[in-house]
Amino acid sequence: MATAVTREAGTRRPVVARLAGVSKSFGAVRALGPLDLELRQGEVTALLGPNGAGKTTSVRLLLGLCAPSAGSVRVFGRDPRQPQSRHRVGAMLQVARVPETLKVREHVAAFASYYPAPLPVGEALAAAGLERLAERPFGALSGGERQRLLFALALVGDPDLLYLDEPTVALDVEGRRAFWGHVRALAARGKTILLTTHYLEEADALAQRVVVLDRGCVVADGTPAEIKRRASGRRVRVVTGLADDALVALPGVRELQRQEARVEILTDAPDALVRALLAADPEASELEVAGAGLEEAFLALTGRGPEGGGR
Numbered sequence: 001m002a003t004a005v006t007r008e009a010g011t012r013r014p015v016v017a018r019l020a021g022v023s024k025s026f027g028a029v030r031a032l033g034p035l036d037l038e039l040r041q042g043e044v045t046a047l048l049g050p051n052g053a054g055k056t057t058s059v060r061l062l063l064g065l066c067a068p069s070a071g072s073v074r075v076f077g078r079d080p081r082q083p084q085s086r087h088r089v090g091a092m093l094q095v096a097r098v099p100e101t102l103k104v105r106e107h108v109a110a111f112a113s114y115y116p117a118p119l120p121v122g123e124a125l126a127a128a129g130l131e132r133l134a135e136r137p138f139g140a141l142s143g144g145e146r147q148r149l150l151f152a153l154a155l156v157g158d159p160d161l162l163y164l165d166e167p168t169v170a171l172d173v174e175g176r177r178a179f180w181g182h183v184r185a186l187a188a189r190g191k192t193i194l195l196t197t198h199y200l201e202e203a204d205a206l207a208q209r210v211v212v213l214d215r216g217c218v219v220a221d222g223t224p225a226e227i228k229r230r231a232s233g234r235r236v237r238v239v240t241g242l243a244d245d246a247l248v249a250l251p252g253v254r255e256l257q258r259q260e261a262r263v264e265i266l267t268d269a270p271d272a273l274v275r276a277l278l279a280a281d282p283e284a285s286e287l288e289v290a291g292a293g294l295e296e297a298f299l300a301l302t303g304r305g306p307e308g309g310g311r
Contacts, residue, residue: 013040016161016192017062017080022071023216024057032057032216033071039161044183044193046203046224049213050302055196056094058213059163062194063091075161087116090159092150094166100139104130107138108152115157127182128152129175143170151179161192168202180206200294210294214302230297234270237288238263240281250276262286266296 016039023033032054039045049055060066061073064080075085098107108125112118125131128148133141141149147170154162164183168176176199183206187193197203203210203224210227212220220227233254239261240247247256252269267273270289278284 013042015039016041017075017194018073019058019061019068020072020074022061022068022073024054024061024066025069030216032061033068035071035213035217037211037218039192039194041160041192042187042190043209044187044195044207045209045211046207047194047196047211047213048198048200048203048298052215053213053302054216055213056165057216059091059093059165059194059196063089063163087157088160089163090154090157090161091163092154092165092167093163094169096150096153098138098149098153101137103135103137104141104149104152105134107149108156111153112156117158118156119158121156124152124156127155129178144172144175147171148175151182155186159191162186162194164193164195164197166197167195168197168199176202200298204294212298212301219301220297224294227301228291228294228297230300233266233268233292233296235290235292236265236267236270236273236277237286237290238265238277238284239286240277240284242277242281242284246280247277250280266292 018039019035019037021033022035024031035054035058037058047055047058057066061068062075062080064086073080076088078085080086080089102110105121105125108121112121112124125134128151130145130148130152133145138146138149147167151167154164168179171179180202183193183195195203195206207224210220210222210224211218212227220230240263241261244256244258247253247263247265251272252267253265253273254268255266257264265273274287274289
């Protein structure tokens with residue numbers, strides 16, 4: 001496979017981390033590469049891909065948790081395994097285990113001690129919305145509360161580079177929105193964030209740049225708007241009394257979703273579809289035509305859905 005060329009998103013900023021010509025194999029299986037990827041200061045980059053695309057392997061390489069089979073990995077110009085690099089990095093990973101008997105505050109205080117200039121423990125707890133849970137043991141936390149603690153542990157070192165691997169799994173809608181606000185605030189302070197997520201709405205809402213991996217290589221790199229332009233089709237939303245079989249018979253219908261009388265149709269021929277729909281149902285209302293979203297672009301690029309997990 002040819003190496004994909006990394007595209008810069010927005011204005012040129014200092015490079016914080018770089019994978020250059022990197023490949024990673026596990027035995028006879030190539031999980032990644034060849035891959036070139038740069039992360040720049042103050043950007044939120046969403047790394048997307050189906051199961052097995054190489055997202056988690058990329059993060060592990062940047063964290064120094066494994067070594068590349070070929071190519072080089074640099075974080076702040078150094079080997080990511082060196083303390084000078086690790087002191088400037090925070091990570092919230094999918095699989096993380098901490099002692100269940102320690103209290104929330106004790107966990108955050110312990111992690112703070114690993115860094116030369118950490119945030120105050122109370123500030124990290126507040127950022128993750130954990131002030132009222134500070135004295136609760138980890139083992140007594142719900143799934144969403146555990147995610148918030150892992151976020152606090154990633155933040156407490158005041159890192160310049162933050163890896164967030166599926167960070168909002170188990171969070172409710174309110175918790176996810178609050179988390180988004182924290183990520184935006186971190187980026188505004190010049191922090192660099194690499195986000196992996198299978199919630200495409202999350203990538204669209206947070207990232208200035210989206211990188212799509214498939215089978216270990218970059219297949220797209222650009223702003224969310226640029227990635228969405230890779231998808232063909234439009235979404236037509238309407239309230240109609242027409243039955244599904246009548247709607248499917250209209251010109252250009254590729255996909256149909258219904259919630260009671262409200263219908264959403266994916267089409268390659270929006271003009272013809274709208275004319276035919278209004279002719280068949282003059283009482284149709286709340287008509288809206290919009291561009292295809294990040295999900296359609298993702299499917300067009302990979303042919304697969306953005307499931308969580310996998311290497």
